[in-house]
Each structure stands twice: as C-alpha cells, then as structure tokens.
Amino acid sequence: MFTQFFKLEWKQYFRSSYWQKGLALKIIMGFFALYMMVSFAFAGVGAYFLIKKVLPEADPLEVVNSFLLFAVMADLIFRYMMQKMPIMNIKPLLILPVKKNKLVHYVLGKSVFSAFNIFSLFFYVPFAIVLITQDYNTMGVIGWLVSMILVTQCGNFINFIINKNDRAFWSLAVVLLGTIALQYYGMYDVRGLSQAIFDGLVANPIYTMVPLMTLLALYFINFKLLIGQLYLDSAIKEKVKEANTADLSWMNRFGEMAPFIKNEIRLIWRNKRTKTVFLMSFLFVLYGLIFFTQETYKGMPAMLVFASIFVTGGFVLNYGQFIPAWESAYYKMLMSQNISYRKYLESKWFLMSIMTTVLFVLATPYLYFGLDIYLMIAAGALFNVGCNTLVLLYAGSFNRKQIDLNASGFGNTQGTSAKQFIIIIPVMLVPVGIFYGFYFFLGLNAGLMAIATLGLIGLISRNYFMNLITQKYIRDKYAAISAFNQKA
Amino acid sequence: MIHSKNITKKYGAAEVLNIEELKIPKGQSFGLVGNNGAGKTTFFNILLDLIRPTTGEITNHDVVVNQSEKWKSFTGSFIDETFLIGYLTPEEYFEFIGDLRGMNKADVTSFIAQFEEFFNGEILGKKKYLRDLSKGNQKKAGIVAALLGDPQVIILDEPFANLDPTTQIRLKKTLKELTQNKEVTVLVSSHDLSHVTDVCERIVVLDKGVVVKDMETSQETLQELESHFSV
Numbered sequence: 159m160f161t162q163f164f165k166l167e168w169k170q171y172f173r174s175s176y177w178q179k180g181l182a183l184k185i186i187m188g189f190f191a192l193y194m195m196v197s198f199a200f201a202g203v204g205a206y207f208l209i210k211k212v213l214p215e216a217d218p219l220e221v222v223n224s225f226l227l228f229a230v231m232a233d234l235i236f237r238y239m240m241q242k243m244p245i246m247n248i249k250p251l252l253i254l255p256v257k258k259n260k261l262v263h264y265v266l267g268k269s270v271f272s273a274f275n276i277f278s279l280f281f282y283v284p285f286a287i288v289l290i291t292q293d294y295n296t297m298g299v300i301g302w303l304v305s306m307i308l309v310t311q312c313g314n315f316i317n318f319i320i321n322k323n324d325r326a327f328w329s330l331a332v333v334l335l336g337t338i339a340l341q342y343y344g345m346y347d348v349r350g351l352s353q354a355i356f357d358g359l360v361a362n363p364i365y366t367m368v369p370l371m372t373l374l375a376l377y378f379i380n381f382k383l384l385i386g387q388l389y390l391d392s393a394i395k396e397k398v399k400e401a402n403t404a405d406l407s408w409m410n411r412f413g414e415m416a417p418f419i420k421n422e423i424r425l426i427w428r429n430k431r432t433k434t435v436f437l438m439s440f441l442f443v444l445y446g447l448i449f450f451t452q453e454t455y456k457g458m459p460a461m462l463v464f465a466s467i468f469v470t471g472g473f474v475l476n477y478g479q480f481i482p483a484w485e486s487a488y489y490k491m492l493m494s495q496n497i498s499y500r501k502y503l504e505s506k507w508f509l510m511s512i513m514t515t516v517l518f519v520l521a522t523p524y525l526y527f528g529l530d531i532y533l534m535i536a537a538g539a540l541f542n543v544g545c546n547t548l549v550l551l552y553a554g555s556f557n558r559k560q561i562d563l564n565a566s567g568f569g570n571t572q573g574t575s576a577k578q579f580i581i582i583i584p585v586m587l588v589p590v591g592i593f594y595g596f597y598f599f600l601g602l603n604a605g606l607m608a609i610a611t612l613g614l615i616g617l618i619s620r621n622y623f624m625n626l627i628t629q630k631y632i633r634d635k636y637a638a639i640s641a642f643n644q645k646a
Numbered sequence: 647m648i649h650s651k652n653i654t655k656k657y658g659a660a661e662v663l664n665i666e667e668l669k670i671p672k673g674q675s676f677g678l679v680g681n682n683g684a685g686k687t688t689f690f691n692i693l694l695d696l697i698r699p700t701t702g703e704i705t706n707h708d709v710v711v712n713q714s715e716k717w718k719s720f721t722g723s724f725i726d727e728t729f730l731i732g733y734l735t736p737e738e739y740f741e742f743i744g745d746l747r748g749m750n751k752a753d754v755t756s757f758i759a760q761f762e763e764f765f766n767g768e769i770l771g772k773k774k775y776l777r778d779l780s781k782g783n784q785k786k787a788g789i790v791a792a793l794l795g796d797p798q799v800i801i802l803d804e805p806f807a808n809l810d811p812t813t814q815i816r817l818k819k820t821l822k823e824l825t826q827n828k829e830v831t832v833l834v835s836s837h838d839l840s841h842v843t844d845v846c847e848r849i850v851v852l853d854k855g856v857v858v859k860d861m862e863t864s865q866e867t868l869q870e871l872e873s874h875f876s877v
Contacts, residue, residue, distance in 0.1 A: 401735045401773045407751065417745035421731070428733040428775070491729035494694045495746045496718035563732060636698050643728070 163264050186580055191273075195280050202284030206292065219289060219302075219360065220353055227352035230309060231334040233278070237317040238327050241274050262384045266377060269318070275310050282306045294360075301363025302356070308369035315376040319383065324434070414498065418505035425484060426477075429563040432484060435476045439513065442472025443520050446535070450527045459602060460594045462531065463609070466538035467546075467586060469521050473513035474542050478550030479581050481506050482631075483557040486642035493635060500628045503551060507624070510547045514539055530602065537610040538589075544616030546585050548623045553581050555630045558641035647672050648693070648799065648831065652702035655688055655855070663688050663699075663855040670848075672707075672798075673828030675821065677846030677863075678835040679871065684852040686835040687725065690803050693833075694723055706799060719747070722797035724788040724805070732777030736769045736787045739776060740794065747795030754794065761790050764816050781808045789817065793824075800824065802834045806841045814841065821845050839875070843868045 209218035269275075286303040290296050320326040340346040359365050406420045426432045449455045449465035468475075482489065492502070518539040525532045589609050597605030616623070631638075648670040655663040663685040670676050678686045691697040693704050695711045703710050706717040723729075731739055737758075744754035758770070768783050776784060785808050792800055805821075806814050822845060824830045836842045842849055843863055851859035851874060859874065861867060 401775050403735055403738065403773070417742050421734070421742055424733060424738065488728055488731050490696055490725070491731075493696060494718065494721075494723055494725075494729075495743070496715070497746055636696075639696055 167268070190580065194277060198277060198280035199284050202281040203288055205281075205285055206288045219294065219299075220357060222285070223356035223360075224349035224353035226306075226356050227348060228334070228338065230313060231330065231337070233310070233313050234316060234320070234330055235327070235334060237274055237313060238320055238330070241272065241314075241317055258385060262381055265384065266315075266318075266380055269314055270311060272314060275314050278310050279307065297363050298360040301366045302360045304363075305356075305359045305366045305369050308366070308373050312369060312373050312376055315373070315380050318380050319376075412505075412508075414501045415505040415508060418497075418502055419509060422505060422509055425563075431561070431563065432477070435480075436473070439472030439476060439517065440520070442476075443469055443517055445469055445472075446521070446524060446527075446531075450524065450531055459534075459597055459605070460590050463534050463538065463593045463605070464586060464590045466531070466534035467541060467589060468538075469524070469535050470514050470517045470539040471542045471546060471585075472517060474510045474546050474550060475582055475585065477513075478506075478510055478547065479553065480557065480561060481551060481554035482638070483554075483559060483561045483642070484563070486557075486560040487563055489642045490639055493639060499632060500624065503628055503631065504624060507547050507551060507620075510550075511543045514542045514547075533606055537606045537613070540610045540613030541589050541616075542613070544613030544620075545589070548616055548620070548627065549585055550581070552623075552627050552630065555627070555634050555638075558638065560642050560644060647708075648704065648706050648833075650689075650693075650702070650704045653689070653692060653699050653704060654701045655685075655692065655697065656700045661855060663692070665689070665702075665855075665857055668850070668857070670831060670833065672831055673825060674848055675825040675832045675846045676834070677842035677849040678833065678852060679837070679839065679842055679849060680835075680852035681837075681875070683854070685855040686852055687803055688855075689852070690723070690725060690801055690833070690835065693801060694721070694725070696725075717799075720798040721801065722792040722794065722799070723801035724785075724792040725801075725803045727781070727784050727788065729788055729791075730776045730784055733775055735773070735775055736779075737771075739787065740791055743791045743794050747797075749795055757794060758790065764790065764813065764820065766813065782810060782813070785809060786813060793820075798829070799831045800833065802832070804836060805834055806836055806838050818845050839871045840868060843871065 205222065206218045209216065209221050213221065282303055286299050289299045320330070337346075337348045341348045406423065409420050409423075410416045412419055426436045446465050446469045449462055455461050455465075477484075485492065518535070521535050521539075522532075524535055589612065592612065593605040593609050595605075596608040648668075650665055650668040652667070653663060653665045654661060662683070678689065680686050688697065692699045693706065693711060695715075698712060703712065705711070706721060709717040711717055731742065734742065740754050740758055741751055744751070744757075749757070762770070765786060769779070769787055776787060779787070785805070789802060789805055792802060805817060809817065818841065821832055821834070825832050825847075832845075834842065834845065847863050849859070849861055849863055849867060849871070850857055851871070859870075861870070
C-alpha cells in the first residue's frame, strides 16, 4: 500500500509544472540547498572550537545548550512561515478501500523526512562527533544528539497543530520575543533554564525518554486531529463565512485602475494566505530593531542598509513576488476581458508603492536611532518604490505556479518555497552591493545617494520599464494561462 | 461575423483540432456538439485567445483575435468556474466585470435586476462569496456576467450542465431573446442534444477535432443528431 502512495507522490512531484522551469533555476536551487547544508555542517564542526576560543573558560556544549530553548522557538516560527504541510491528494482516496489510519500514518510519516528536519542534523551530528572526539561522555552526547533529533521532530508535529491556527503562531512569537527581552534586561535567566534542561540530558541520557514520549504524544494528537478532518462535510460547513462587503466605491477616483485596486484589496483581505502576507509586512517594519540595537552592526553600514530595505520592503517583497500567481485561479477570465494590461499591472505597482509609503511613515520612530539610520530607511524606501516594484513585477512574469486561494484547513500550502528567496537575493543584494561600493570609496552619504538615485531613476523611467514589463507579460500570456490551469 | 480559417491545434504529434473553415454570420445562434475530446472547448479557447492555434487564425468581427485585443470589448464569455473570482460576492463580481466593460454601478444593478427570476433568489443579497455557492449557482452567476455590457458575441461552454431544469428552460428563453433581432451572435457548446436543437439555428458536430456535420436546425435535426451519436 505504502509503495502505491510513494508512486503517487513521485508522479505528482515530477509531473508538476515545477520541472518545466529552466535548468538554470534548478541549478541555483541545488546550490542553495548545498550551500545551506555545507554551512550548517561547518557551523557544527566549527562551533566547538569557536566557542572555546571566544570564551576559553566556558564549556562549549553548555553554551550551545543555553541557547537551545530560543533555537527551538525560532525553529517553530521559521517552520510556521516556511514549511509546507505534507499534502497528499487525499480526497480521491477516501472512497477507495484504503484504511484511513494508513492514509494518516502515511501523511505524518512522510513529514518526518521533511527538509526542515534534515537540515538541522547537519549541525547537530558534526557537533556531537566533535564533542565525542573531545573526550565528552560518549553516552551523554549520544543521548543529547538523539534528544535533539527528537526535539526537531516534535517541532515538526507541533507545527502541524499550530499551522491551522494563527493565534498559536502569534502567541509563540510573543513568547519568543518576551523570553529574549527577559534575558536581555536580566529579569529572568532563560539561558540558565535552557542550559539546565539540556545539560540534564547530557548528564542523564535516560531523560531522552522525555522528548521521546512527547514526540509519541504529539504524533498521537496529530493522528487524532487528522483522522477527525478526513470528513469532507465538516470542513465545508465551517468554511462558509458570511461575506463582509465594505463599500470601496470611494476608490473610483483612481479611474481605470480602480476596479483592479478594489479587487486587489478584496483579494488581500478575504484570503487567509494573502492576509498573512499583508500583516507580516507590518512585522517587517520591526526587523530593523534587530540590527539597529546591536553594537556589532554599528561598524557595518552595509548590514544596516540591508535591514533598512527590509523595513519598508515587507509588502513589496512578500506580496510582489507572487504577482500574478495570486490571481492564477481566474487568470484565464482576466485575459478574456477587455482590460488594459498596462493598467492591470500599474494597479499592482500602485498598491505596492502605497504600501511602501505607509510602511515608511510607520518607520518614522527609527529617528530615535539617529539621522543616519533614518536616511538609510528613506533611501531604502525610495529604492523599493523605484526599483524593486519594477523588478518584482518583471520577475512575476516568470511565475508559473498556481496558488489555490481557496485551499482550506486540510494541507494548506502556507509555505513559501526557497526558490522565492532567490528572487529576493538580487533585489536585496544588488542595492547593498552598490551602496558598499560607493561607501567604500566616497563615504556613507555617497552610498545612500547612490541607492536613492537608483530609486529615482526607476521612478522617472517607470513608463519605459512598465512598457517592457507589459510586453513581457503579453508575450508570456499563453504559458502563464496553461501553467496556472495546472493544479500545483 | 466570426471567421475561422485553417485552424489546427497540435499537442506534440496529436492533433486535437482541425477545422478548415467556419463562418458564423452575425446574429446567428450557433451550437457546437461533440463527445468528450471533440475539441469544443479548445475551439472556444482559441476563439478567446487563451490558447494559441498551431496554424490558422480566427477573426471576430474583422479583428484577428491573436493579433489585436479589440474583440474583447464586444465579446462576453463563460467557459468554466475558473472564470469566477472566488473571494468576491456575486454583486461585487458583476460590478468588477461591469467596470471592465465600461458600465457604472447603477448600470450593472439595473442590468442584473432583470435576471432576478433567472437567479431564483439564490444569488443576490445572500452575503456569500462565489466560492461558497453551489456549482449550479456559480454557473448562473458566470453566465449572467458574460452577458454584461451588451456584447455582440457571447460564448458559453456547456451552459446547461449543472443547471436545474427550471433554470435550463429560463436560460434557453434568454438565449433565444438575445438572437431574436439578429444583432447578437451566440455560440454555445453542449452535450445535451435537445437543448442545442432548441436554442440554435445552426449546429456543427465535431468529432476528434474535425467538423463532421454542419446543419441548419429543422424538425429532423434532433433525430439526425441522435442517430449520429448512437453507435
């Protein structure tokens, strides 16, 4: 039976439009994965010696342990945002003579091998090996390693439970920020707690039973939850929410763009996934705090500029990169309507620019960190509006993956796959690189001027680039229609 | 008038459509019948420039559909529920489409009002999103949206499928009224032979992408079609 499932998965994967993507993208993806693995492994091997060097009197394992509690929480948040639920198209199988237990075991079992569970091993395993070669208690270290694997798996299953629920995510985020604050202001020694927990595992490997039992319990809970969801009617019944119809007619002043903008706003507000992206972009405003508060980054303006672009770029980056896939479900209809492609794209540009402006206004309190920081954010905002909007619109014409806005509870594809991050690299690294070049030779102001000027150039020549982008979309129209027709 | 010249569509070596010539004069009610895979939807998709033909071209009122987009302003269509925007209420959807077709909100409301009977009280004012409507009700909304903005050409793929009997009869009435004064060209496809013979004055039978019959509807048409399809 399970081999049958594997065959289905295999076919679903290799027959999806993903593989029709260019070879170049596949190679980049491969390198990205390899890079992640190698850097994790290096970190694993190097961590011991590095900590030994920086803090000669501390025990490296204890130092690592003291941070593990934060790592576990961060891992959960990272998973919530990134990890795709193991979807198997279960619906057609429900009426076949397949035991439901088996379906659920398969779905859950499959998730054990998710890349998110494997990547951390590239850190833990080399680190544990180094510990053993450094004459640590072998049994203790092995117990610790097994526990870490189990804890990672626990994270995997906790994420399933969380993923159905935004509230759990926000509380988790608050707890993480809260514990960091407690630690930072010395109100409570969270690191001490973390260290006590994980040191205990090394001292008494028998405690490995605790994560093991937790994992089994979590698996059981997930199993119960999923089995309960295997009925079509319950999901459908809950889904029908009363429509909230806000009057958006005041937007008609935007002329030809108005219907698109109105539609876009409804798209964002009435679909869970787009709503999350929208709300997340406000969280991105806080991103700067991580960098601007640290002494370490004071001397690294390139990093600060990087953060500054993020501060106002949350919406442009997260929403923009899925244009026009958000509308993949009815793209065909749009293409058969009497629309001006230019106005259609312009409405999206307009929305991204407005949002960036709003985020920029919200970022005003950063003045607290000094004029330099504020100017960085201003330059970043200008770059986001002038250049990144255009780059992402252009990149959007390569989107070939359908997004199912209607996807409900069961296996919601909340995940952003790593390839979307590749688009961010040029969008983020190019301005930082340019800044650094000018900064290195001519100083901070020149660097900021360079980015701002680029943004201005983008704004001024917007017409020219919008024409190019429009033509690109028109050229790619048929490919997009046929790809969006394919269920991902 | 719609004029299709040498239209073929190939996927690899397989030819799914090969229509040498097809002229549909203005004001005609035109029916396309055929078994699954006969190429009906493919033909409509090419006519709407959603798929590129391998060879040939279609002109819709002198506009070559894959060279200019001018045909879009006078062509209304509903192919399947992917034409709907799931997260809008029917009213908002009509308003959106109406906007694109140059109608203001009042125009749309008064236009929609004449379909109250057709909607049978299940579409308007229900505070439901289109994605939460049943298949049949989704179809009703899609068909009416295709009629917005006085299109000269109306293309409906399988309009009768999923509709309840009452609505089928009402739809037939609406389509007949549309073509009454020979201004509006209506193209429908269907598996239901009696419905098409009721509505259409001309019926073309496609089989594996090729036109095998092209006839004016008469008393005997239904029988002829039935004998054609009963193998």
